[in-house]
Amino acid sequence: MNIENIKKQFPIFNNKVHNNDLVYLDSANSSQKPQVVVDRIYDFYSKEFSNVGRSVHYLAVAATNLYEETRSLMQKFINAKDPHEIVFTKGATEAINLVANTFGQKFLKEGDEIILTELEHHSNYVPWHYLRRSKGVQIKFAEINQEGEISLESIEKLISSKTKMIAITHLSNVTGAILPIKEITQLAHSKNIPVLVDGCQGAPHLKLDMQDIGCDFYAISCHKMYGPTGLGILYAKKKWLESLPPYQGGGGMISEVKKDGITFGDLPNKYEAGTMATAQVIAFAESIKFLNQIGIKNIEKYESELTKYGEEVLRKNNSVKLVGNPKNKGSVLSFTLDGIHAHDIATILDEDGVAIRAGHHCCQILHDKLGLSATARASLGVYNTKSDIDKLNESINKCKKIFNK
């Protein structure tokens, strides 16, 4: 992997931040975009634009083909069995809401139980909370261990005859823990419980094989995968998409509409009501090609080494405390600094062009558990290098100096 060449493909790095080179360490929040993706949006709108799936004219047919090509690319990228198992949504949040809403409507009743983990992002808790309110379902949280990991056992001991869904993150956006989702799925399926995986942090960094993992649902955020905002993907096994009710109603998702009744369209239209984020879908094909060109396994290996380097550097820095110490860890480095609040750290780092996130990272349950109100988080992407980690460390030292630590 030639990182210098990869980084050159991202136009954002031509700009200065407070007169400094940008050190972008916020990819877990959202990744930067390569030129091919930016260009594709421009080209589509300027030369090829049309709505998809409706009209029969030249532009409409061409746009529809491009739109469906992204679906096929994504199917191959995650090794789904069928392209119709790929549903475009406005984000991973909508993907999870889609499942919670339709699955809840059809299968859940008062007293049923859903298992989540303490690592979950709010987007994989709040949609289930709605069911707690509307249906009276119970939510149980699998507890983290000292290293900030979720073990198979922590989930197993919560499973009861009332468990109707297990919804878990693939990779924690705070501790970086990678969950044993294949083993969890096998365990769940042995008890006839479906599994939803929040794959926001998994998909940009780890090799995915839906048929091997076996999970029922996998939610993806495209803007974290070097793609456009406003787009997410729900992978769902065909049997679920066929049996669950539609989510939103509108144009494009129907078969026949009469005054006294409506029948719904087939997959994938059933779950794609209204005009979709057409340009984003078409441009996202370039993100997948970009990832394929580097090779997701290469990315996984490179980022894992870089994360280890980051851990080493930060551990050597007195007063830095890393949050979580999972054995199997993704490219997330959350930390606290003795006596300095995360927001002060982020402001001081920003002055040096070092972009990190500070706060609870949409994981208040986890922060409460850890007894921390806020943490600082550096997260890595394909464009980061050891030199970025070194600059992060230098800026942390500047924080310490300002605060006389």
Added chain:
Amino acid sequence: MDLKELYQEIILDHGKNPRNLRKTENFNKDAKGYNPLCGDKVHVYLKLDEDKKVQDISFEGQGCAISMASASIMTDLVRGKEEKEVKEIIKDFLEMIREKDQLNTKILKENEKTKLMCLSGVKKYPMRVKCATLSWHTLTSAIDNTQEEINSERID
């Protein structure tokens, strides 16, 4: 340099050793404030005497250097002031943080104004203004007895 204006010595001092970080005994007014973006929390306690003068004011909470320093300086400055004077100071401070170059109130002495103006460095950091204003909005809520938690995302 902007960072030095933001993290002045007095801010760092108040941030590290906040004054009045405790709970007033026999307080007769209080309010809570919360910034959901960063998780900062503050609880302001007020004891007004019969003449509606601030006999004691204190706060509990946790947050960044800016929010702790702001609450600390605020509690120092309003002690002994009458309720309506406190409201005038709050209004003046919030206007200064939002748009004005200086504090205009006659209630504060020059050295008190200088101290408060140390927080003006935050104006160059729009994302951090809420850190500085949370405790002040919470104090307003305590005086008005609104019984509603101040949420920094629901105020200007």
